[in-house]
Amino acid sequence: MNTSSNLGGRAAAAGPLRSRAREVMKSEVIAVASRLFDNQGFDNTTVDQIAAEAGLSRATFFRYFKTKEDVALDGLNELGRRVAAAFIAQPDGERPWTALRHAFDVITGEHASDPDRSLRFFKMMCETPSLKSRHWQKQQRWHELLDPEMGRRLGRPPAPHDPAAAALVGAGLACLDAATEACLACNGTETLASLLDRSMGALLRL
Amino acid sequence: MNTSSNLGGRAAAAGPLRSRAREVMKSEVIAVASRLFDNQGFDNTTVDQIAAEAGLSRATFFRYFKTKEDVALDGLNELGRRVAAAFIAQPDGERPWTALRHAFDVITGEHASDPDRSLRFFKMMCETPSLKSRHWQKQQRWHELLDPEMGRRLGRPPAPHDPAAAALVGAGLACLDAATEACLACNGTETLASLLDRSMGALLRL
DNA sequence: ATCAAGTTGAGAGTCAGTCTCAATCCGCTC
DNA sequence: GAGCGGATTGAGACTGACTCTCAACTTGAT
Numbered sequence: 001m002n003t004s005s006n007l008g009g010r011a012a013a014a015g016p017l018r019s020r021a022r023e024v025m026k027s028e029v030i031a032v033a034s035r036l037f038d039n040q041g042f043d044n045t046t047v048d049q050i051a052a053e054a055g056l057s058r059a060t061f062f063r064y065f066k067t068k069e070d071v072a073l074d075g076l077n078e079l080g081r082r083v084a085a086a087f088i089a090q091p092d093g094e095r096p097w098t099a100l101r102h103a104f105d106v107i108t109g110e111h112a113s114d115p116d117r118s119l120r121f122f123k124m125m126c127e128t129p130s131l132k133s134r135h136w137q138k139q140q141r142w143h144e145l146l147d148p149e150m151g152r153r154l155g156r157p158p159a160p161h162d163p164a165a166a167a168l169v170g171a172g173l174a175c176l177d178a179a180t181e182a183c184l185a186c187n188g189t190e191t192l193a194s195l196l197d198r199s200m201g202a203l204l205r206l
Numbered sequence: 207m208n209t210s211s212n213l214g215g216r217a218a219a220a221g222p223l224r225s226r227a228r229e230v231m232k233s234e235v236i237a238v239a240s241r242l243f244d245n246q247g248f249d250n251t252t253v254d255q256i257a258a259e260a261g262l263s264r265a266t267f268f269r270y271f272k273t274k275e276d277v278a279l280d281g282l283n284e285l286g287r288r289v290a291a292a293f294i295a296q297p298d299g300e301r302p303w304t305a306l307r308h309a310f311d312v313i314t315g316e317h318a319s320d321p322d323r324s325l326r327f328f329k330m331m332c333e334t335p336s337l338k339s340r341h342w343q344k345q346q347r348w349h350e351l352l353d354p355e356m357g358r359r360l361g362r363p364p365a366p367h368d369p370a371a372a373a374l375v376g377a378g379l380a381c382l383d384a385a386t387e388a389c390l391a392c393n394g395t396e397t398l399a400s401l402l403d404r405s406m407g408a409l410l411r412l
Numbered sequence: 413a414t415c416a417a418g419t420t421g422a423g424a425g426t427c428a429g430t431c432t433c434a435a436t437c438c439g440c441t442c
Numbered sequence: 443g444a445g446c447g448g449a450t451t452g453a454g455a456c457t458g459a460c461t462c463t464c465a466a467c468t469t470g471a472t
Contacts, residue, residue, distance in 0.1 A: 018418080018469090046458065057421045062460065097412035133339045154408075161396065163388035167381045167405035168412075174376030175369075182369035190367065199373035202360075206303035206374075206410055224438090224449080252427065263452045268429065 026064055026074065029054045033071045038120065042072065042128045069134035072124070076138040082106045084145035096153040100146075100172045101200050107176065108193035115188050122184045143169055175199035232270055232280065235260045239277040244326065248278065248334045275340035278330070282344040288312045290351035302359040306352075306378045307406050313382065314399035321394050328390045349375055381405035 032054040036045045047068050051061040065071050087103035094102070111118040125132050143166060151158065151165035179195035238260040242251045253274050257267040271277050293309035300308070317324040331338050349372060357364065357371035385401035 047460085048458085058459095059422075059461090060420060063419080066460095068459070095412065129343065133343055136342055137335065137339055161388045161392040161401075163381075163384040163401050163405045164408035166387060167384035167408050170380030170384050171377035171409055174380045175373045178369040178373040178376050181372060182367045186367040195367075195369050199369045202370035202373050203377055203409055204412055206301065253429085254427085264429095265431090265453075266451060269450080272429090274428070 022064075025056075029056070029061070029064060030071055030074055037072060037124060042124055042131055067134065069131050072131060073135055073138055076135065077141075079107065079110070080138070080142040080145060083142065084149065087146060088149050092153075096150060096168060097172075097200065097204070099153060100150070100168070101196070104172070104176060104196060105193070108191070108196060111183075111192040118192075119184065119188045122180055126181075126184060139173055142173070171203060172200065175203065228270075231262075235262070235267070235270060236277055236280055243278060243330060248330055248337055273340065275337050278337060279341055279344055282341065283347075285313065285316070286344070286348040286351060289348065290355065293352060294355050298359075302356060302374060303378075303406065303410070305359060306356070306374070307402070310378070310382060310402060311399070314397070314402060317389075317398040324398075325390065325394045328386055332387075332390060345379055348379070377409060378406065381409065 029050065033045070033050045036050060036053065047061055048058055050068075050071065051058045054061075065074070083103050083106045086106050087099060090099035090102055125135055146169045147165045150169050151162075154165060154168075156162065156164070176196060176199070179192055179199045182195045182199075183190065183192050235256065239251070239256045242256060242259065253267055254264055256274075256277065257264045260267075271280070289309050289312045292312050293305060296305035296308055331341055352375045353371045356375050357368075360371060360374075362368065362370070382402060382405070385398055385405045388401045388405075389396065389398050
């Protein structure tokens, strides 16, 4: 239970760059927590337990993660950045909706690379309201990155408070959610990519 | 601080029908809480304070409302039911997207009937992540009512795990959110209805 | 060697939400 | 009108997430 030797060793190994050490710490905590979440469920795992098994104090845990949910959702920030980058990288000739669909291939690709892990994650999220809620919150922050590019692609004069760009991005994210739910409902027998094609395609013929 | 006289009086007045008394109690608590939220902000108001001012114990408060957020969002359940009813009431000849837009007039009407109160509510929600989060959760439950009707209107053979209906409803709700944000951003100078027209109209030409 | 800045653990405190238990209130029956 | 049974309440203990403060320690630069 005494963690000082652990901490000393880890800090020495991480050594030079503070930010690097921080990332190492984070991913170790995430690894420990993921195992606990898988074994006992998210709600049945306390922060004290994660902290104890990862070898840090509860106070330090909250210095690394704002909330318990954030341990499980750490990847979403970078994922959002990657989706935004992919969106911006789409050719200008592409229609906005199609460009957004292609940008989401960052996500479908992530799913395709390890469908089992992905499905387990979806399942945990659906069973855990607080997690789903926090997931949505983090996804909402993607708007900050995606809306401006969507506005640019719509090519309108920058209307003062035009909700069109935000509406399109929000609709895209809603399609993503619907596809995710469907993917979970059919237990992964259909790919996320094909379900997303159907979701976003359905909006083409309103 | 002693509330027994209050309670005795209220209970006696409510008398015959239990469920009626329950509604009266709820709306009184909501009134007290709304005042506190307006004056001090949502996060700065504790459940103990609401309970004390409304003349009931904290335990009883949680028998009436699952969470503190639910006091502020009590109306959403009935609002969802009304939107669903309006959606079902649209003529079958209407295109699904247009029918959904018209169903949302239940909400735009609510906004139009008291724009100031509505704007204050939007503002509190935007300033309070836990509230926004819970609002989204409650709105997600509208899917249960809206998706089947949307599926019916799409007139497809009931595909096993087709995400189309959920995607359309989710997209509609995203447009509603975008319109709400825009309405708050322009401080109510544009009506929610016109902003919703622009949001949902933008999806017609993808 | 030392000094300053950053990081940590310990521990107390706040608040939401759950649970149990005893007291009370209600309508009902005898 | 006395008592009975179900429902509602308040009191209070308890859990767990999250915040804050403070003293001890580590690290890197001097």
